[in-house]
Amino acid sequence: MIVEVIVDVSAYPIDRPFDYIVPEDLQTVIERGSRVHVPFGNRKVQGFITNIKVHSDLDISKLKEIISIIDVEPVITEELLQLSKWMTNKTLCYEIDALQVMLPAALRATYKKEIMLVEPDGVDIESLALFGAKETIAYEVFEKAGLLRLMKKYLNQGNFRLETVIKQNAKVKTIAKYRIVKDVELVHTQLNELPKNAVKQKELIEWLLMQKQPSFTMEELKSFAKANNHTVKALIDKGILEKEKKEIYREINSLEYNDQDRRFKLTDEQQEALQKINDAQDNDQNTTFLLHGITGSGKTEIYLNAIERSINEGKQAIMLVPEISLTPQMTRRFKLRFDDQVAVMHSGLSAGEKFDEWRKIWRGEVKVVVGARSAIFAPFKNLGLIILDEEHESTYKQEDTPRYHARDVAIWRSEFHNCPVILGSATPSLESYARATKDVYTLLTLNMRAKEQSLPIVNIVDMRAELKNGNRSMFSVGLADAVREKLEKNEQIVLFLNKRGFSSFVLCRDCGTVVECDNCDISLTYHREGEQLKCHYCGHEEPVPKQCPECSSEHIRFFGTGTQKVEEEITKLFPYARVLRMDVDTTRTKGSHERILKQFGDGEADILLGTQMIAKGLDFPNITLVGVLNADTTLHLADFRAAEKTFQLMTQVSGRAGRHDKEGQVYIQTYTPEHYAIEYSKSQLYEPFYHKEMLVRKQFEYPPFYYLTLVQVTHENVLLAAEYAKLATDWLRMNLSSTTMVIGPTSSAISKIQNRYRYQCLIKYKKEPILVEKLQQLIKIYRTEWIKKGIILTIDLDPSTIL
């Protein structure tokens, strides 16, 4: 028996299956999708079985045997195996990367180098001492001792042998439990033989004999049976009790809430949308629905209902949210409705917790997963529904290999399982809405807020006028008055600081120099703690300079608005307001998002001040005012989606106000009130914005009118980066159809990251059937020729940004 194995090595010449012989004793447990350990070159690696066959095309003498099988039950289902093949082709990644991304990190192998002492004769005392009594020790021991050179010599001479050891990271958490041994007679004889003074022991046995539950933890024995360590230990020694290891799941800590599940009666609109989804579910149709519902229109309640239907039919559901750790309220609602049938998957969990949640899905113990992007690979076997909430969010696209979009994966899986997909958003991506208007997706619209509140009133404030009138504060008169008013009424306020592409930087007031990162073409961000400047791209840190590095002027200070600065100003303007700040600094520790949001929800603060992370999901009845302090910053990104992003953000943030009985008010402060993305935010109507933006996209030949592919070339040397970018561009121009536009090469908007200069080429096309094939050829040229020069080439099909 022969198996094809995709080995755990991401490199170009290895991106194909390798044949291995299955030893006799393993043949009955071999399955496609299981992980195995195999010899590869002169090391051992992990791999996935992707095929089982009788004969190999190679001579049998060239084949090696599998070392061991790790999974008796495959971790990659047949469906996911097919999906990985599709992803490999769709995102131009290695097959191993596609397979790895589907599994929790805990299942990924890590490798350790070990040195084995085979022939002590001729090895010096010092080296021998490192081994002590052990036969093998870690490679690092020699490294630390500074004896690498000597070690190499011994390896050559055959005194030592180098071994790679595969380490499994997936640790199953266990708990010790105690129970009475099965042999009833023995228990009774022992019980009779107990000395008279062993009262506690006797009591414990009698108590245990009366219980239905077979085994107990020490904790339970202590609290229920009033036992103690000594008693239990004595009984174990006598052979009456035995200890066993029980597998348990890590408990994901959540704060205490005193709310409960509430089933809302659906509005006619909601009912109508749900009906269409239900029809698709009942008829096993793989329809993709675009659920376009304004903020507060009750999309979540539709999701919950549709999922419930799938569960009742014995199927499972995937619910994706952009970044779930930011929206504990959403998770909460799912847990309340579906209780322990829900698994949760997001970046806030530890590797062990993710592993446990994944296993619940894999074993079929849960019916729903609520999670971020990677939850789209949940190994459910009978999917009935897939939902992407806030489908326009760019977090659904993975930014490094494999560069997949969760939406595409969702649609692929829906075709496999014949189940519907729901893409939900108040502000759909232009791509999705365009597809809906062309009936590729089925459009479902919710125009009314579920509780029939009107949308909040949006005021656009021209900050230039404020400045002219001598108001140099970051609060316009209108917003400041509104804040004061709401504070008096004891209502809550959300203040939003748009920080994407813009943060506090250090500027010389004399020569205008902005302090930039030495490694990257990015200005350093000012952090107040420790007076540090940090680079958000490479992590470089340096203290704030006392004088300008260019002109030595001392008039150098930080500029721009950070949340801390706004907080200071709030305390000055509204001294009695209680403020909660939510940004990268205050949410560094685990669970801090949830804690802050809960505090705000419980009314412990009047003002919630934050960045992007407060834009979505907040649903508190007492929020009646939303202020956007600086709407423009996302507008000036050198990206064709800048306007779309701004409009979406404004609409999302505004939607936080007045979701319940009280009317909401919104102030959007801007220096460019005439920009259409800002103007259309006033009405919060999606359609007019959509039509306007579509005109722009058409004019400049961007998606959804054209598809994009971004090819980036980087090198430490500017000239080489530019040269090879030109080679790549010219090659593409030569080899792609004449109707395809190949633009560039140009320097990327961020021209340097981590000391590597970046050049790019943009491919625009409506139809290019040979694209993937040609890109694969280009990759081949790069992998075999250019890579030697230190060039790195990356290809992103349907990039989410082109910076």
Next chain:
DNA sequence: TCCCGGAGCTTA
């Protein structure tokens, strides 16, 4: 002549 680092090759 020894020893290293780099280039090139192979992995079943």
Next chain:
DNA sequence: AAGCTCCGGGAT
């Protein structure tokens, strides 16, 4: 990717 062999140049 990572480990091996081969080869050339500088140190010995």
